[in-house]
Amino acid sequence: MEAERVLKAAGAIQVVKKRDRKVEAAIRPDRIRTVASKLCSHGARFIIIAAADSGLDIDLIYHFDLDGLVVAVKTRVPKESPEIDSIKDIVPGAEWAEREASDLCGVRFRGGTNEPLVLPKEGALETPPLTRAFRVLPAEVAPVAESIASVGATAPLTSLMERRRQEAGLEAKAPMVYATEKGTKELTELIKQASFTERGGFDPERKKLRGVYK
Amino acid sequence: MNKSNADQRVLLYDPQRCTGCRCCEMACAYQNFGSLTPIKSHIRIIASEDGIHRDAVYCWHCEEPVCAAACPVDAIEKDERTGWVRVNPLKCIGCRSCTYACPVAAAWFDEDRRTAAKCTFCDGDPLCARFCSPQAIRVATRAEASAALKQILGGAASGGGTSP
């Protein structure tokens, strides 16, 4: 009960009691320092940080022990900029765990040491050894998939074709979803609701699939 | 052929229906390797030199698979219940024996993973069959496939441990 209250007060998005002695919390990455200090001020002991590459993001799971209860604090940082605040000044023991995550998964800890720990300093690998390809969809589908998700057509209508349509006596635009602002909004909402943003890695702001282009 | 073998679900390809669009190859590569490159496909469509005729190389999930017999480390196993013949990539030592043993060359060597690779039957719902518009590749029972293949191959497939 105590742990759940503390986590909620520190700004956790979701707190789930997994089993008798384990609680899991999901937080935004910018809340990690708040959560860590709140937990520590209640007498929590830091256990470890587990880092795992999920394709588009890097998942970081901070484990704490609060009076025999395991508290797993989950957060994820995007692979475009895998950065998060260091907690080594709150929990000195976290430094090694941070350096390990930085070595193996390429996470940068702001205010942290960021020096190699488990890998040799010399002859560093090109990419961190425990990362995988930064994409979930094959690159070949990107242009069409992006166009479908942003304008609802396999390719946007060109201005030349718009002119040709008018010359031929047709409406300049096809009666498709992009023709009205309301329609475009509906499409954006639908793409989000179908979780194409998460499962396909579509970034609605840039109108691109994440990770496909360097 | 006993009853459970006759009822086993296998792939059946009909060259008379194939349009050569290679959607099956893309589907397979996508399903198994997350890429669209046909090189990574377990089913391969081959074309005659003049480009008119098509044929396919694909796993028949044989009654007595030679690939499994050839494997020195028992990495290839025929599932007793479903009858699908699959490679366990964790056991495979990459010796390529199966690729040479298979009479239709259905098993192949994946250079990237350094292991043998072959059709997994997509856990019962093969994507190649689902993506084939003219239903040139489809799921059939072994009895059906065997009869159809014998007709296509003109009796060449009769006899031997690898009868389709």
Add this chain to the structure above:
Amino acid sequence: MKEYAVYWGCMIPHRLPSIEIAARYVLEKLGVRVREVENYTCCPDPIIGRFIDRKTALTLSARNLALAEELGPELLVLCNGCFETLIEAVEALHDENTRTEINQILEKVGRKYQGAIQVRHVVEVLHDDVGLNRIKEVVQKPSRVKLAVHYGCHLFREPNGGDIWRKPKQFEELLRVIGGNPVLCDHNRLCCGFPTSHVDPEYSLRMNLLPKMRCYKQLKIEAVVTVCPACTIQMETGQRMLRKFGLETSVPIVHLMELMALAFGMRPQELSLKVHRSPVEDFARRVFG
């Protein structure tokens, strides 16, 4: 005559609006009343749609079907790709669990798919519902030219193991009725190479388009007739690239709707045929001008 909801897809209005003009004319001449699906999205594309997320693709298809459902029980499509995508979506959404799952997403934007629509290809509608006799009455200028028929892979799609040659045969019959002379050869069935054109462009040209075009040149085909805008575009742009395989060819690639409109008396200049990248305009002026 029945009334249909009509779905134009995105290739026709965006790349080949001449097909849209022709189809409107043909349907009007035959007394087929249509109501337009508005505010629609791409079907989505049968190749790419399958490789992006299945749930997303099915959601977009279901939304299009829901829009069409409001207009009537039958949906007329003019593109092979749209036909296959939508017919597959209808099949998938037959399953109650899938339909509920997708409807939960659609609900968020205020839509619902009931599952009461039938997707029909324009070839089926013209052959079965309008009838060859009715078409024969409207024909003013029989073309009497040697034509190649390119069916397109997706036209073969037949739900529940039906006869894959049903629609292709109907397509040939339609051509004969408007006075065309379709040449039957093995190459007609071959894919145009569009699906693999991004993945393995060299192979797609050499093994799909080259044998087709070489055969058509030998047979002195005057035009290739398609029922799919994607095949049309692939064959038009692709045949220019066959030069590197030693084949110089420039065959007009024309959509069935365009050919029918011309046969029904539409003048070539009304069709905006310059959107084509093959000499369709010259062909139309020469034969129908």
